[in-house]
Amino acid sequence: MKVMTLNFLTCAVKNCKSSNDSFPLHPKEAELAKDDIEINPQLLINVLPRIDWAALRTTSTELGFPTLPEQPPSPEDLQSDEALLKELHELLMETQMMEGKLVCGHCGHEYAVKNGVANFLLPSHLV
């Protein structure tokens, strides 16, 4: 799963949805892979407005990527800052989590990631 997906996903347990601690999910024992994708600045600029920046900063740090600036860059910032553009491209578009777990910070449930697919099916007692 692309790291970008972590910005759209939260704990599947109903009671966790309203808690701030259920997002973002925390990667654990993550094995990463990198797809080679040509950089597309305009796509990144259009993707950024829909990214939860605080969550992306957390994910970036937890996966061992460089610390992102506190505030999201503006389209002008991005166009002039090639280093940041590359960093975001690598993190959001190229990096995949292949194996490991995603942990909810609210209920502690661990979702397994296998072959690049995260499994959000819940055991019957949590549905």
Add this chain to the structure above:
Amino acid sequence: MLPTPDTSHVPYQRVYEPAEDSFLLLDTLSSPSETAFLSSRFASPSPSSSPSPAPLVLEVGPGSGVVIAFLTAHASTIFGSTHVLTTAIDVSPFACAATNLTVSKAVSENASTSGFWTSATQGDLVSPFRPGSVDVLVFNPPYVPTPDLPAPPPTGLQALKEKTTFEEDSHLLELTYAGGRDGMETTDRLIEALPEVLSERGVAYILLCAQNKPEEVKGRIRAMGGEGKWKAETVGTSGKQAGWEKLQIVRVWR
């Protein structure tokens, strides 16, 4: 006509094979009226205007992945922009793997017209998606009326494996079509989740068959959250058989 994605790698003994319903979705979503609707809703008015947030397109229950691969590979025609993010969720690990491969193949064959494929996730309907995160939702449900709904995949069927038994394959296929009472038990749960998961500009395309009582379904959607909040219109049909529209696609939006 836009080319249909290649699904020759999909194990049809346990993953739904593209059929009339899948093709009706492809035809409807690429029809002039729907591409005009989607483009006006999601594409940037002009390259110089401020960025329009890239929409997230989610297919629920993609099976082979033929529909979401088609939407991804032909994003520039269907959504008026390649700045579109696509994803999918399915209860079957085999469908997730098949979908990832179908979309990757279609994207590599249509690089210049493709949106950005994020990846397939395994789960129940939209359960792990953040509230308000989905802009376009497509659902070809298990719509056949059956006495009961099949159980969700047990733990032993939640990860890929080399060998499955005949019973396991039958269970996975049953999950693709068996819809319980009126064939609507799963679709009703999805409709219930729409107000939370769809963004303000969000739109859903849901396939229904005649036994689902589509006029009643549309009536229920139009009554959600008070009169006039939700719209539901038939935007594609498979043609009449004995006076009935056998299959139809309903567009749902605010």
